[in-house]
Amino acid sequence: MSLFVAALWHSADVNAEASTSPDGSDVPMLLFSGFGTLGAVHSSNDRADFTRSFFQPNGAGYTHSWSTDVDSLIAGQVAATFTPQLSAVVQVISEQSYNNTYTPQVEWANIKYQFTPDLSVRVGRTLLPTFFLSDTQNIGYTYAWVRPPAEVYRLLPVDTSDGLDVSYRLHVGDLANTIQANYGHKSTQLTNNGGTAEARGSWGVSDTGEYGALTTRITYQYTNLTLPPLDSFFNAFRQFGAQGVAIADRYNSEHKPNRFFDIGASYDPGDWFVTAEWAYNQNNSFVGQSTAWDVGGGYRIAKFTPYLLFAGAKARPLSDPGLNVSSLPPFLIGPAIGLNAALNSILSTNPVQSTDSIGARWDFAKHFDCKLQLDHIRLGAGSSGTFVNIQPGFRLGGTVDLFSAVVDFVW
Amino acid sequence: MGLAMVLASPTAIGDVVAVVSAKSGITTLTKTQLADIFLGKASRFPDGTQAVPVDQAEDAPARAEFYLKLAGRSAPQMKAYWSKIIFTGRGQPPQEVRSSAELKKRIAQDPAAIGYIDESLLDDTVRVVR
Numbered sequence: 001m002s003l004f005v006a007a008l009w010h011s012a013d014v015n016a017e018a019s020t021s022p023d024g025s026d027v028p029m030l031l032f033s034g035f036g037t038l039g040a041v042h043s044s045n046d047r048a049d050f051t052r053s054f055f056q057p058n059g060a061g062y063t064h065s066w067s068t069d070v071d072s073l074i075a076g077q078v079a080a081t082f083t084p085q086l087s088a089v090v091q092v093i094s095e096q097s098y099n100n101t102y103t104p105q106v107e108w109a110n111i112k113y114q115f116t117p118d119l120s121v122r123v124g125r126t127l128l129p130t131f132f133l134s135d136t137q138n139i140g141y142t143y144a145w146v147r148p149p150a151e152v153y154r155l156l157p158v159d160t161s162d163g164l165d166v167s168y169r170l171h172v173g174d175l176a177n178t179i180q181a182n183y184g185h186k187s188t189q190l191t192n193n194g195g196t197a198e199a200r201g202s203w204g205v206s207d208t209g210e211y212g213a214l215t216t217r218i219t220y221q222y223t224n225l226t227l228p229p230l231d232s233f234f235n236a237f238r239q240f241g242a243q244g245v246a247i248a249d250r251y252n253s254e255h256k257p258n259r260f261f262d263i264g265a266s267y268d269p270g271d272w273f274v275t276a277e278w279a280y281n282q283n284n285s286f287v288g289q290s291t292a293w294d295v296g297g298g299y300r301i302a303k304f305t306p307y308l309l310f311a312g313a314k315a316r317p318l319s320d321p322g323l324n325v326s327s328l329p330p331f332l333i334g335p336a337i338g339l340n341a342a343l344n345s346i347l348s349t350n351p352v353q354s355t356d357s358i359g360a361r362w363d364f365a366k367h368f369d370c371k372l373q374l375d376h377i378r379l380g381a382g383s384s385g386t387f388v389n390i391q392p393g394f395r396l397g398g399t400v401d402l403f404s405a406v407v408d409f410v411w
Numbered sequence: 412m413g414l415a416m417v418l419a420s421p422t423a424i425g426d427v428v429a430v431v432s433a434k435s436g437i438t439t440l441t442k443t444q445l446a447d448i449f450l451g452k453a454s455r456f457p458d459g460t461q462a463v464p465v466d467q468a469e470d471a472p473a474r475a476e477f478y479l480k481l482a483g484r485s486a487p488q489m490k491a492y493w494s495k496i497i498f499t500g501r502g503q504p505p506q507e508v509r510s511s512a513e514l515k516k517r518i519a520q521d522p523a524a525i526g527y528i529d530e531s532l533l534d535d536t537v538r539v540v541r
Contacts, residue, residue, distance in 0.1 A: 031497070031503055033497055035494065035498060077497070077498060079500065081503070087500075108498075108500060117453075122500070127499070136494075136495045136498065139494055139495070141490070141491055142491045142492075142495045174443045176447065210452070213483070300485075303487075363487040366486075410490065
């Protein structure tokens, strides 16, 4: 809370000002800016938590009836322009992180060199352009809904990358096309002592086209993904001969290739807008294969933007017959059944879920907006959807209703 | 000239037009070319010379009118647009001046600069771009 107050005070002094020397050459031009969201979410289901991102340890529902941790965040950025070609940016964000603190994390830290007006290279940390709104997902002020739909935006637990990217922009008549290629690595701490997720040797290509009111983006991202090792768990399977080894190899999540594909488009002529996105992720581990999509639209009337948003996700597999106990000696049947149950419990966390949302955004003051949103979430049979901290009594395949209220701001 | 500026009420907007320096070689731009420059998608004029867009103050009626006509976007939509660019490190918004008078001075002295102004405030230091 005090961090928020300090940031507001600071923004009153340095309101996106640029400073430069009279001849403009020696002193870097600095641009200070920032953004934030204050939000509260209420969930109708107290047997599990709703969270916005993969990295949050708790949220609304079980841990808090009303949670301000889900959507609240604040970020500050310094962009320096050293020469017309060389610039750098550092962006620090404070939001609920894996250890339930708001310790500021560096989200962007890179140096950019503009070789020509159309070709640039960045070295350092960037947010990957995996989903349509990926690189701006934290800036509520830039989109209509309260948050990007969980079904789609939780498909891949990798959002930033440390490495380099190259961007090339092409103008053909009224069409502006930007193609971006990236290469890097990232280690991320997961929640509740869940260990570290590692994405190594990630590379991807993203192509964005802009033609008048139409924007399209198509992305392919490959990474070698290691999710926190369930080594001892899968090693237990390896004790059960060939069938156990096969299960362990199929489902363990160490150094597994992960392939991701996304296509999205938005049409925004000004008074109204429509957006749609489809994403596919494939990983040869318990994470399996997932498909997700979202479609939304809204209408702008004076300072109000009412909207509708629909999203869905389907992941496979949700279950596995596991070890064939009929072929085992009696003293191993009990442990095998236990292992099979644990495996299926892990697989049931693969999300099958759909959400219907209705809400409205109100741009009530310069650089501020507020939004109210109702979400009706339907869980697929046998899945706990995108919910975490599942408690006894939680019904797989049930429904959950959310009410969210947020205020977004930029400076 | 001074009398014309006193008579032009700050809230009365005639047509807002794009202007360059009288010393500039630019005479015409398509709507897309003009939009690309002010939205940071192009940093050069079609003839290859550098283009430096200049914005009026954020609350200036001319600015709201200009972007509504040019890109169909309101002030909050323009702020959201630039926020996306700024916070993904892809660029910076145009420089800002505090008044129409300052805009004319800025444009007149820099052949690369391009701005916009209420038609009633034109003089011979700047030229309209159609």
